[in-house]
Amino acid sequence: xxxxxxxxxxxxxxxxxxxxxxxxxxxxxxxxxxxxxxxxxxxxxxxxxxxxxxxxxxxxxxxxxxxxxxxxxxxxxxxxxxxxxxxxxxxxxxxxxxxxxxxxxxxxxxxxxxxxxxxxxxxxxxxxxxxxxxxxxxxxxxxxxxxxxxxxxxxxxxxxxxxxxxxxxxxxxxxxxxxxxxxxxxxxxxxxxxxxxxxxxxxxxxxxxxxxxxxxxxxxxxxxxxxxxxxxxxxxxxxxxxxxxxxxxxxxxxxxxxxxxxxxxxxxxxxxxxxxxxxxxxxxxxxxxxxxxxxxxxxxxxxxxxxxxxxxxxxxxxxxxxxxxxxxxxxxxxxxxxxxxxxxxxxxxxxxxxxxxxxxxxxxxxxxxxxxxxxxxxxxxxxxxxxxxxxxxxxxxxxxxxxxxxxxxxxxx
Amino acid sequence: xxxxxxxxxxxxxxxxxxxxxxxxxxxxxxxxxxxxxxxxxxxxxxxxxxxxxxxxxxxxxxxxxxxxxxxxxxxxxxxxxxxxxxxxxxxxxxxxxxxxxxxxxxxxxxxxxxxxxxxxxxxxxxxxxxxxxxxxxxxxxxxxxxxxxxxxxxxxxxxxxxxxxxxxxxxxxxxxxxxxxxxxxxxxxxxxxxxxxxxxxxxxx
Numbered sequence: 001x002x003x004x005x006x007x008x009x010x011x012x013x014x015x016x017x018x019x020x021x022x023x024x025x026x027x028x029x030x031x032x033x034x035x036x037x038x039x040x041x042x043x044x045x046x047x048x049x050x051x052x053x054x055x056x057x058x059x060x061x062x063x064x065x066x067x068x069x070x071x072x073x074x075x076x077x078x079x080x081x082x083x084x085x086x087x088x089x090x091x092x093x094x095x096x097x098x099x100x101x102x103x104x105x106x107x108x109x110x111x112x113x114x115x116x117x118x119x120x121x122x123x124x125x126x127x128x129x130x131x132x133x134x135x136x137x138x139x140x141x142x143x144x145x146x147x148x149x150x151x152x153x154x155x156x157x158x159x160x161x162x163x164x165x166x167x168x169x170x171x172x173x174x175x176x177x178x179x180x181x182x183x184x185x186x187x188x189x190x191x192x193x194x195x196x197x198x199x200x201x202x203x204x205x206x207x208x209x210x211x212x213x214x215x216x217x218x219x220x221x222x223x224x225x226x227x228x229x230x231x232x233x234x235x236x237x238x239x240x241x242x243x244x245x246x247x248x249x250x251x252x253x254x255x256x257x258x259x260x261x262x263x264x265x266x267x268x269x270x271x272x273x274x275x276x277x278x279x280x281x282x283x284x285x286x287x288x289x290x291x292x293x294x295x296x297x298x299x300x301x302x303x304x305x306x307x308x309x310x311x312x313x314x315x316x317x318x319x320x321x322x323x324x325x326x327x328x329x330x331x332x333x334x335x336x337x338x339x340x341x342x343x344x345x346x347x348x349x350x351x352x353x354x355x356x357x358x359x360x361x362x363x364x365x366x367x368x369x370x371x372x373x374x375x376x377x378x379x380x381x382x383x384x385x386x387x388x389x390x391x392x393x394x395x396x397x398x399x400x401x402x403x404x405x406x407x408x409x410x411x412x413x
Numbered sequence: 414x415x416x417x418x419x420x421x422x423x424x425x426x427x428x429x430x431x432x433x434x435x436x437x438x439x440x441x442x443x444x445x446x447x448x449x450x451x452x453x454x455x456x457x458x459x460x461x462x463x464x465x466x467x468x469x470x471x472x473x474x475x476x477x478x479x480x481x482x483x484x485x486x487x488x489x490x491x492x493x494x495x496x497x498x499x500x501x502x503x504x505x506x507x508x509x510x511x512x513x514x515x516x517x518x519x520x521x522x523x524x525x526x527x528x529x530x531x532x533x534x535x536x537x538x539x540x541x542x543x544x545x546x547x548x549x550x551x552x553x554x555x556x557x558x559x560x561x562x563x564x565x566x567x568x569x570x571x572x573x574x575x576x577x578x579x580x581x582x583x584x585x586x587x588x589x590x591x592x593x594x595x596x597x598x599x600x601x602x603x604x605x606x607x608x609x610x611x612x613x614x615x616x617x618x
Contacts, residue, residue: 063544070529071553075560075605106437233462236518247489249463254492336603346437347485347494349465358466360483375466375485383521412544 028056031394035064039142039398042408044382050394058389060382065412073372077338078104078178081372086172088374088410091134092127092353093173094163096410099350101176102257103359107346108339110179110310114301117259119181122296123166124258124350125289126193129200130159131353132240132282132289135405139279140211142402143220148207155203158196165189178339179314180306190297197290204286211279221275225388225400228273235387236380239355241404244281245273251351263295275403282405313339338367354378354407374413378406415439415493423459427451430497438485438494445482445499445509452484452497452515461486461495467512467522469501469530471556479504480532484512501532511537529554560605 034045043064049057069088073081085100086093098120105112112120137152160170165186167173175182211217227237232245242249250267252260268284270277306314315334316327343365349358355377362371381404389400420439424432429444430451443451455461466485472478478500486495501507511534513520523534524543531552534540541547546568551558561582567573590603 063542063546066544068553071558071560234517236464236516238465249489254489344436345440345496347466347496348437349487349494356465358485360466360468360485362470371470373466373468373483375468379521379525380465380518383518387517 027051033397035061039401040408041138041401041406042411044401044406044408044411046385046389046397048389048394048397053393053395055390055392055394055397058385060385062379062382062408063412065408067413069413070372070374073369075368077367078341078369079334079339081369082176083172083174086174088376088413089131089352089354089357089378089407090171090409091407092131093171094123094167094175095127095131095350095352096357097173097176098124098258099348099352099357100359101178102350103346103348103361104178104339104341105307106348107344107361107363108178108310108313108341110307110313112180112258112307113303113305114259115303116180116305116307118296118299118301119185119305120176120258121260121263122193122293123163123175125292125296126159126162128289128353129286129293130156130163131405132286133159135353136207136211136279136282136286139275139399139402139405140207140217142398143217145211145214145217148210151203151206151210155200162189162193162196165192177306177314178341179310180304184305190300193293194297197293200290201287204283208283212283218276220399221279221403223272224275224392224396225403226272226274227384227388231384231387232273235384237355237384238377238380239352240281240285241278241355241381243268244270244277246271251349251356255349257348257350262299263292265289265291275399278403278405310339313341340367341365341369349375352377354405354410355381357410374410376410376413378408378411379413382406382411415491415495419459426454433498435496438496440496440498443497443499445502448497448499449510449512449515452486452512455486455495456515459488460490461488463487463489464512464516464518464522465494467519467526469526469532469554471530471554473556480507480530482509482526482532507532509534511535511540513537528552531555 029050031048031050032045033048034040035043045061045064047059047061048055069084072084082097082100085096088096133152133156137149140148163173164170166189167175167182227245229246232242232247237245246269248267248269253267265288268281268288270281311330312333315331320327321331341363343363345362347358347360349356357377358375360373360375361369364370389397392400420432424430427443427447427450429447431442433440433442463486464484465487467482469480469482471480480501482499482501484497488495501509509532511519511523513523520538521543523537524540526532527534527540528542528544529552542549545553548568550565551563562580564582565580567578567580590605
């Protein structure tokens with residue numbers, strides 16, 4: 001096999017890339033951050049004009065991770081798309097799986113048994129804990145504090161072991177199916193989740209001791225990246241970022257899905273909407289998630305983990321497929337033609353760790369969506385950068401980006 | 414509360430809009446010419462102040478109105494969504510009034526719809542591609558764009574000149590496989606939905 005080698009003159013490429021400098025007057029400097037830079041948590045590129053240390057304009061450039069998920073969705077059956085949802089917000093794949101499944105189930109009009117809903121709430125909250133643990137740890141790191149990251153990452157690792165036991169995968173879980181979940185919880189798994197939940201507050205306390213009243217951390221984050229209530233709403237903020245700005249909107253409370261109305265929890269709200277508030281909101285959300293997890297486990301319902309009456313949608317249990325003709329045909333049809341979803345359109349948003357993840361599904365009947373729009377919270381949360389960043393110092397960029405806690409996987413789709 | 418009274422009052426006020434059958438949230442059809450008035454009213458008087466989503470649908474090349482824009486609003490008071498469908502004027506070069514004056518959140522959503530469907534949002538402050546690169550010639554989410562993609566020059570001229578490389582269509586022979594669901598079993602067996610490039614059909618240029 002022959003390998004083609006090409007010599008590239010790096011100087012030429014660099015000069016073309018920096019064409020932004022042409023439009024800047026001599027007093028200012030054009031600075032390009034990213035697309036591959038530790039600050040940008042993925043592949044976000046920021047084109048900024050600097051006046052000394054002061055940022056005078058900031059233009060985000062996206063699309064470096066664009067895979068065309070929406071186009072792909074139009075070309076495959078509903079269940080085939082579940083693994084793609086893992087790769088949206090890849091720090092909370094379970095929550096994405098659940099949001100997608102509920103959206104399609106709404107259009108199909110499926111009611112799920114209580115046990116299935118409880119499992120889904122449980123995994124959603126565990127995904128939230130894992131996502132916020134990473135978000136907080138990395139945020140500390142962005143502000144110059146390495147140690148909290150070690151604490152949060154250790155705990156997140158334990159969570160991933162639990163995910164692995166439940167779904168067979170640590171990262172790309174693909175756990176839900178249209179009309180249920182892939183499998184029931186393993187024996188003794190709930191005890192191990194309880195054990196994890198009992199120990200997590202200690203680690204959170206450690207992180208809080210290191211960060212929450214840390215003078216350096218407060219100096220770096222307080223009053224930085226402030227987003228007013230009005231701006232947060234106007235720019236379509238959702239999730240912890242919106243709540244940090246003082247807007248009381250949590251879809252788990254306001255538009256409960258999957259049985260969230262049965263659980264008792266508080267929604268933390270910030271006051272100033274700065275980076276520090278966003279951090280505090282996330283810390284408290286982890287504690288509230290633990291409350292929900294404990295309530296779910298305390299009243300864990302018996303029953304099936306899939307909707308039994310969803311005949312043309314959820315594949316029957318394996319032992320029945322192997323022993324009964326009816327079930328065999330049903331399984332064959334679901335695998336080849338996909339779950340049969342009636343005509344219609346549905347928009348469903350779930351309160352994901354990063355914000356409201358929305359799926360707009362347009363069906364013309366059959367097993368393939370006609371159009372599937374993914375409303376990615378990170379995409380909307382980042383749209384404020386152009387408006388918010390100018391006026392800050394260059395060193396604030398790391399903190400602002402860290403506090404927004406975005407994932408380019410879902411931003412670029 | 415969003416009930417019949419609410420809907421009737423809204424439709425009386427905006428006679429160019431009409432009610433549409435829906436499963437989940439109140440859905441209206443609206444003329445693009447009065448969409449700004451309707452949205453201003455909904456935002457300022459009816460507390461629908463969160464524009465959560467704006468996207469477009471391609472209804473197919475043979476339809477009368479090929480493209481329509483779909484807007485989802487959320488009200489924190491009603492705790493409900495509201496969906497607005499609005500057709501784009503021209504099938505060949507679709508246009509739609511930009512809403513980013515009213516809702517800054519619409520800015521990036523409109524850029525995405527422009528990027529993916531080629532809908533020009535008039536009076537948009539910064540209408541350029543957001544996910545694909547600026548010089549990309551196609552609109553990927555249109556129904557006549559193949560899943561495999563179309564051969565396109567590399568975005569960086571200097572790299573293309575040296576490497577002689579292109580952005581190539583992806584090999585589609587490996588699926589995803591979907592059954593058409595109608596006709597004889599032998600005819601409807603699972604196959605790739607997009608067959609613009611298979612063993613029989615040559616790779617698109």
